[in-house]
Amino acid sequence: MTVITLTLVYLSHSRIKMLLRGVKPILWLIIFTVLIQILFGHGGTVYFHLWFISITSLGIINAMMIFVRLLLIIIIATILTITTSPSMIALGVETILVPLKWIKVPTETIGMMVSIALQFIPTLIDELDDIMNAQRARGVDFGKGKLIKRAQSLVSLIIPLFISSFRHAEHLADAMEARGYSDEVKRSHYQLVAWTKLDWIALLFMILLTAVVVLVRS
Amino acid sequence: MDKQIILKNVDFIYQPDLPSEKQALTNVSLEIENGEFMAIVGKTGSGKSTLVQMINGLLKPTLGEVTVGDIKINNQTNNHNLSELRQKVGMIFQFPEKQLFEDTVLKDVAFGPLNFGDDEPTANTKAIKALSIVGVSKKLYDRSPFELSGGQMRRVAIAGTIACEPQILILDEPTVGLDPNGKNEILKIIHQLNEKGVTIIMVTHDMDVVAQNANRVVVMNKGRVSSDSTPRELFANPELIANNSLALPDSVQIYYDLVHDGIQLSQIPLTANEVVEQITQKRSGVK
Ligand SMILES: Nc1ncnc2c1ncn2[C@@H]1O[C@H](COP(=O)(O)OP(=O)(O)OP(=O)(O)O)[C@@H](O)[C@H]1O
Numbered sequence: 001m002t003v004i005t006l007t008l009v010y011l012s013h014s015r016i017k018m019l020l021r022g023v024k025p026i027l028w029l030i031i032f033t034v035l036i037q038i039l040f041g042h043g044g045t046v047y048f049h050l051w052f053i054s055i056t057s058l059g060i061i062n063a064m065m066i067f068v069r070l071l072l073i074i075i076i077a078t079i080l081t082i083t084t085s086p087s088m089i090a091l092g093v094e095t096i097l098v099p100l101k102w103i104k105v106p107t108e109t110i111g112m113m114v115s116i117a118l119q120f121i122p123t124l125i126d127e128l129d130d131i132m133n134a135q136r137a138r139g140v141d142f143g144k145g146k147l148i149k150r151a152q153s154l155v156s157l158i159i160p161l162f163i164s165s166f167r168h169a170e171h172l173a174d175a176m177e178a179r180g181y182s183d184e185v186k187r188s189h190y191q192l193v194a195w196t197k198l199d200w201i202a203l204l205f206m207i208l209l210t211a212v213v214v215l216v217r218s
Numbered sequence: 219m220d221k222q223i224i225l226k227n228v229d230f231i232y233q234p235d236l237p238s239e240k241q242a243l244t245n246v247s248l249e250i251e252n253g254e255f256m257a258i259v260g261k262t263g264s265g266k267s268t269l270v271q272m273i274n275g276l277l278k279p280t281l282g283e284v285t286v287g288d289i290k291i292n293n294q295t296n297n298h299n300l301s302e303l304r305q306k307v308g309m310i311f312q313f314p315e316k317q318l319f320e321d322t323v324l325k326d327v328a329f330g331p332l333n334f335g336d337d338e339p340t341a342n343t344k345a346i347k348a349l350s351i352v353g354v355s356k357k358l359y360d361r362s363p364f365e366l367s368g369g370q371m372r373r374v375a376i377a378g379t380i381a382c383e384p385q386i387l388i389l390d391e392p393t394v395g396l397d398p399n400g401k402n403e404i405l406k407i408i409h410q411l412n413e414k415g416v417t418i419i420m421v422t423h424d425m426d427v428v429a430q431n432a433n434r435v436v437v438m439n440k441g442r443v444s445s446d447s448t449p450r451e452l453f454a455n456p457e458l459i460a461n462n463s464l465a466l467p468d469s470v471q472i473y474y475d476l477v478h479d480g481i482q483l484s485q486i487p488l489t490a491n492e493v494v495e496q497i498t499q500k501r502s503g504v505k
């Protein structure tokens with residue numbers, strides 16, 4: 001799996017710096033998980049024991065596995081978002097879901113929802129920034145004080161963020177309807193993607209890979 | 219008069235050391251006195267919002283130093299412990315109604331004072347005082363802020379900052395998106411605060427507002443201070459106006475139109491009243 005990911009990294013021509021930036025926000029989460037694994041893992045040779053903490057060989061191996069796994073997930077996700085535009089991702093989701101159409105699942109609507117959700121992330125981050133500044137100016141000191149105080153300061157962020165999301169959603173819905181959007185009409189796509197031989201190979205490869213992974217693990 | 223705010227050779231860079239690095243302020247030095255009404259104008263992207271966020275510590279200078287009263291901020295300053303500064307310098311952003319979140323108007327306005335360490339009765343007293351300054355009636359105190367009209371929401375949000383009783387009030391385009399009536403009412407509130415001794419620093423694109431209210435106007439251009447003068451001096455300099463894509467206030471436009479027609483008024487008028495006064499003066503002079 002690691003080899004495949006590294007090949008992907010190479011093929012996507014992305015810069016290592018960009019990938020690492022994707023890792024940065026959840027670095028603490030990773031470190032935390034790894035530490036928990038190391039400190040509380042069981043089995044194998046025991047190297048160190050203190051009250052309920054024990055460092056064991058299996059614990060360390062597990063921690064390493066988890067570390068690599070998390071890193072791979074993030075890197076793959078980052079590659080996807082760097083190389084593929086939101087509308088292409090949405091189109092992909094829509095295409096994968098095509099079989100569900102037979103049981104009357106509105107796949108096109110789901111595709112549209114995915115693309116809108118992805119496109120709104122930067123807007124919402126900006127919005128969050130604005131709201132945070134406004135509350136800071138009113139004396140909120142995020143990440144300081146007792147737990148209750150912190151929870152309160154989060155409320156002062158989340159509620160305005162919800163409200164502005166709803167407002168954005170409403171405006172967007174109005175704008176779309178004003179331009180004649182309806183989920184009952186068959187829509188054509190702005191970008192067309194032809195299904196080529198390469199896609200067959202990729203699909204086959206992914207199916208094989210999944211099969212191998214399932215077999216190895218069971 | 220004492221210097222209340224001093225910016226000394228301030229540089230600011232967004233996202234330093236990244237490819238997206240952006241120098242937003244270059245060598246900005248300003249001194250602002252107690253009780254001034256200062257306007258900040260300039261093209262979009264010229265660094266106005268960045269400049270005002272330096273003054274209450276939301277951003278810290280990359281180089282140089284900002285002094286407010288006896289508080290100093292430079293790039294070594296700790297992000298916490300800025301409470302005293304934030305209380306001293308109130309800040310009202312574009313679309314301040316975005317900050318509302320409590321379930322009643324009164325609670326939302328009292329939120330700031332509570333954060334700055336007031337007990338509940340004191341915070342409520344300050345909130346009620348602020349709400350009466352901005353003209354929100356008692357009937358609305360227990361309503362949800364989200365049930366109010368746009369103009370009322372903005373007033374409640376502004377009250378939320380006024381309730382903290384800042385000595386300096388910064389406003390970043392406070393009247394955007396309001397009708398002329400709503401705009402004038404907000405400006406009246408700001409003017410009253412200024413008369414009570416609150417220093418006002420206001421970012422705006424509206425030259426009529428600058429002409430009628432400010433005693434001083436700073437023009438920003440590509441992160442630098444390109445001019446710092448009284449409004450009358452600024453509007454007497456058409457080249458500077460054009461270089462910064464600024465508009466002229468109506469009264470000054472009339473002045474230049476008259477000059478074009480060969481009529482020279484004694485000085486540049488800043489308000490409608492001054493226009494009328496000077497034209498009357500001119501006519502009686504002719505007769
Ligand atoms: N968070 C940020 N990250 C990176 N660059 C930024 C950020 N905020 C502003 N900038 C950049 O810094 C420069 C100054 O921005 P600033 O917001 O201070 O301008 P402004 O004069 O307030 O403009 P406007 O009139 O549009 O509000 C701009 O070139 C802008 O692109």
Ligand SMILES: [Mg+2]
Nearest residue numbers: 266267268390
């Ligand atoms: Mg701005």
